[in-house]
Amino acid sequence: MADLASRISKPSDAPADGPSAPAAAAAPAQDNGNGAEEPVDDGIQRGLIEPAYDVEVKLADLQADTESPLYSVQSFEELGLPKSINDGLLAMNFKKPSKIQERALPLMISNPPTNMIAQSQSGTGKTAAFVLTVLSRIDFSKPTQPQALLLAPSRELARQIQGVIQTVGQFCENLIVEAAIPGSISRETGVKSSVVVGTPGTVMDLIRRRQFDVSQLKVLVIDEADNMLDQQGMGDQCIRVKGMLPKTIQILLFSATFPDKVMNYARKYAPNSNEIKLRHQELTVKGISQMYMDCPDESKKYDTLCKLYGLMTIGSSVIFVKTRDSANEIQRRMEADGHKVSALHGAHEGQNRDALLDDFRSGRSKVLITTNVLARGIDVSSVSMVINYDIPMKGYGDKEPDAETYLHRIGRTGRFGRVGVSISFVYDRKSFEALSQIAEFYGIDLIQLAPDDWDRTEKKVQEVIKSSRAKPDYAPNALGN
DNA sequence: AAAAAAC
Numbered sequence: 001m002a003d004l005a006s007r008i009s010k011p012s013d014a015p016a017d018g019p020s021a022p023a024a025a026a027a028p029a030q031d032n033g034n035g036a037e038e039p040v041d042d043g044i045q046r047g048l049i050e051p052a053y054d055v056e057v058k059l060a061d062l063q064a065d066t067e068s069p070l071y072s073v074q075s076f077e078e079l080g081l082p083k084s085i086n087d088g089l090l091a092m093n094f095k096k097p098s099k100i101q102e103r104a105l106p107l108m109i110s111n112p113p114t115n116m117i118a119q120s121q122s123g124t125g126k127t128a129a130f131v132l133t134v135l136s137r138i139d140f141s142k143p144t145q146p147q148a149l150l151l152a153p154s155r156e157l158a159r160q161i162q163g164v165i166q167t168v169g170q171f172c173e174n175l176i177v178e179a180a181i182p183g184s185i186s187r188e189t190g191v192k193s194s195v196v197v198g199t200p201g202t203v204m205d206l207i208r209r210r211q212f213d214v215s216q217l218k219v220l221v222i223d224e225a226d227n228m229l230d231q232q233g234m235g236d237q238c239i240r241v242k243g244m245l246p247k248t249i250q251i252l253l254f255s256a257t258f259p260d261k262v263m264n265y266a267r268k269y270a271p272n273s274n275e276i277k278l279r280h281q282e283l284t285v286k287g288i289s290q291m292y293m294d295c296p297d298e299s300k301k302y303d304t305l306c307k308l309y310g311l312m313t314i315g316s317s318v319i320f321v322k323t324r325d326s327a328n329e330i331q332r333r334m335e336a337d338g339h340k341v342s343a344l345h346g347a348h349e350g351q352n353r354d355a356l357l358d359d360f361r362s363g364r365s366k367v368l369i370t371t372n373v374l375a376r377g378i379d380v381s382s383v384s385m386v387i388n389y390d391i392p393m394k395g396y397g398d399k400e401p402d403a404e405t406y407l408h409r410i411g412r413t414g415r416f417g418r419v420g421v422s423i424s425f426v427y428d429r430k431s432f433e434a435l436s437q438i439a440e441f442y443g444i445d446l447i448q449l450a451p452d453d454w455d456r457t458e459k460k461v462q463e464v465i466k467s468s469r470a471k472p473d474y475a476p477n478a479l480g481n
Numbered sequence: 482a483a484a485a486a487a488c
Contacts, residue, residue, distance in 0.1 A: 153485065182487070201487040209488095227485095234486060323483060346485060372484055397482070 057103060058275040060114050072102050076132075079105055084171040085135050092167060098125035098416075100276065101132075107274045108133040113219070113250035115273035117266050121285050122256045122411025123379070123418075130221045130252050131165050135172065137218045137250070138194050143174035146213055149245070150197040150221040151238065153228055155181040155350060156357050157377040161223065162197045180206055183350050187211075200228070200237035207244055214245050222269075224376045225253035226262040226404065229269060242269065256283065256411060257404040281443040283407060288414035288422055289464045291447040292435055293457075295427040301389060302333065304425065304451050308387070309339050311458065312367050314465045315384030316360065319369045320409050322390040327369045330389070334369075343369040376408045383413045384465045388424035391434045401434035403441045421464045423449065 057071070073079055076089050076097060097105065100120035108116050108129070120126050134148040152158040162179045169175040178184065178191060180198025185191060190211030196203070206212035222228050222238060229235050242251070251270040258266060258277065267273065284290070295301045305319070312319075321327050324345040331343040342365045344356045359365040361380050368374070372392070386409055394402035406424075413420025424446070426432040439446050449457045 155486090199486060201485095203487095205487050231485070237486075375484095393483090 056275075056277050056279075057107075058277070059107075060272045060274045071106065073097060073106055074102065079109060079132070079136075081109075081132065081136055082172075084173070085132065085168065087171040088168040089132075091170065094128065098128075101125050101129045104129050104274075104276055105132060108250075108252060109136045113137070115251045115253075115270040116276075117225070117253045117258070117263075117270055117273045118276045119255060119258050119278050120276070121278070121283055122408065123285060123415035125416070126254045126256075127161060127164050127223070127377075127379070128168065130223070130254055131161070131168050133252065134165065134195060134219055134221060135169055135175075138172075138175070140172055140174045140194070142216075143176050143194055144192040145194060145216050146191055146196055147216055148195045148219045148221070149203070149214070149217055149241075150195070150223065151200055151203065151228060151241070152197065152223045153199070153231070153234065153376060154373050155179075155199055155353060156344075156374060157223065158197045158199055159354065159357075160377065160379060165195055165197065180212070181350070185211065200234050200241065203241055204237050207241065217245050217249055219250045219252065220245060221252045221254070223254050224408075225266060225269075226255045226258045227376060229253075229265045230259075230262045235265070239269070257407055259404060280441060284442050284444050285411060285414045287417060287419040288410055289419070289447060289460075290410060290422050290424075290439075290444060291449050291460065292424045292426055293449045293451060294432070295425055295451055298427050300451060301425045301427055302330065305330070305387065305389065306334065306337055306339065307451075307454065308385075308423070308461075309334075309367070311461045311465065312385055312387075314462070316363065316366045316380060316382040317368070317385040317387065318374065318383055318409075318412050319367065319387045319389050320375065320392070321369060321371060322393075324371055326390070327371055331369050339367070340365070341367040341369055344374065345371045346373050372405060372409075374412070375405050378412060379415055380412070381415055381418065383415070384418075384420050385461070386410050386413050386420065386422040388422065391424060391426065391431045391438075393434060398430075401437045403438045406438045407442070419464055419467055421461050423461075 076086060100118065104116060104118045107114065118126065134150065138147050150161055152161055158179050158181050162177050165177045176193035177195040177197065178193040180191065180196050180202045182202055185206060191206060191213070196212070203212070207214060220242065228238050253266050253270050293304055295304055321330060324347045327343045327345050331341050334341045342356050342359065344353055360368045363382060388406070388409060392402040392405035392409065394400050410422035413422065424435055426435050447460060449460065
């Protein structure tokens with residue numbers, strides 16, 4: 001692959017240009033119209049960023065006809081939730097609803113229950129929004145009667161959501177939350193909780209074995225819904241699961257991305273929904289400084305990765321690769337080269353996966369090499385750098401860049417107003433053009449880094465990462481850590 | 482040509 005003639009630019013080249021190139025950051029002044037922000041000259045955002053946010057709310061016919069529903073709330077108290085739930089929010093240091101929460105929550109908790117399709121940038125509080133809705137619908141006097149079902153695309157995300165529900169609901173008496181993931185539900189007893197968070201296959205299995213009584217379910221939440229409904233296999237399972245649930249169940253679909261094609265499925269799956277949708281130019285998170293490294297050939301990607309190790313461990317970092325095998329291979333080589341890294345993917349045992357992620361969350365491990373299994377939803381506030389070792393491609397044959405997965409991957413940093421860095425590796429025309437198309441899709445510029453100008457790379461990355469260590473003054477992450 | 486998700 002070391003075809004020097006085919007690479008786009010030498011490391012020492014001036015920033016790439018041309019309409020389809022990821023142009024070097026061209027001094028976008030951040031101006032929120034109130035003059036409070038200093039213009040910056042390098043495209044790097046510093047400190048805590050209040051996300052610019054333009055929601056488009058489309059009301060379901062039912063609610064468009066009524067005047068009563070609140071369209072926006074300024075505080076959680078206004079929602080009129082039980083004190084136990086408000087106490088949970090307080091304990092998590094959730095002081096004020098995020099944008100998505102203030103718009104979506106009143107629509108979701110109102111009666112009669114109405115379906116919702118909600119889109120919001122990564123790290124802006126979607127999880128807490130649907131968790132509050134779920135808790136608002138639970139009758140706590142029936143603690144072992146399943147009343148809410150939440151589906152997620154990976155065991156890691158299901159466990160994380162389970163943790164958020166338990167934390168927000170810590171003052172709710174008799175709240176039991178179970179994860180329906182492989183190995184978690186006892187074969188003897190079956191589901192014995194009011195809230196179930198699971199992956200589609202296991203949930204299907206439990207329902208078929210009659211170990212999960214779905215007759216009293218009030219609400220179905222599908223997180224990462226575009227992925228869940230679009231994926232072959234998971235899409236079918238989601239449809240079958242829905243077919244077995246009460247017809248009146250409230251359906252809530254959440255994601256940071258909803259490609260047009262999948263929006264059609266979503267509207268069929270959750271008919272007559274309220275909708276909150278963003279234009280794709282508004283989907284990138286301002287706090288994430290998106291960079292790319294133009295490597296001379298594929299083998300230099302590994303060398304570059306090793307050079308970045310010192311910067312990766314200032315905070316925590318996630319390295320995304322295409323396959324399980326390359327995750328293992330890079331881990332093996334890095335360890336042989338004296339770096340401490342771990343690798344998490346679907347070939348590992350469930351318990352091993354749980355332990356690896358727990359170590360990463362707690363900071364015991366700081367560099368995690370992984371596949372797309374962790375691209376979506378995973379919330380670890382200390383992640384200050386995301387590396388796209390391989391540019392995400394969709395479908396068979398790697399023909400098309402996967403802009404949605406790119407956005408979800410980089411969204412593992414810059415959570416809740418924090419700042420972070422993403423570095424995408426390109427090394428040939430194909431990877432360069434793929435990244436260019438992604439940049440064009442979102443209407444963004446990427447900051448170019450050159451492998452042989454290490455001083456500049458270090459400076460660019462450090463500027464962001466050091467400021468990311470500052471404590472946020474609002475909205476801690478969804479796990480409250 | 483991948484990953485994920487069930488037994």
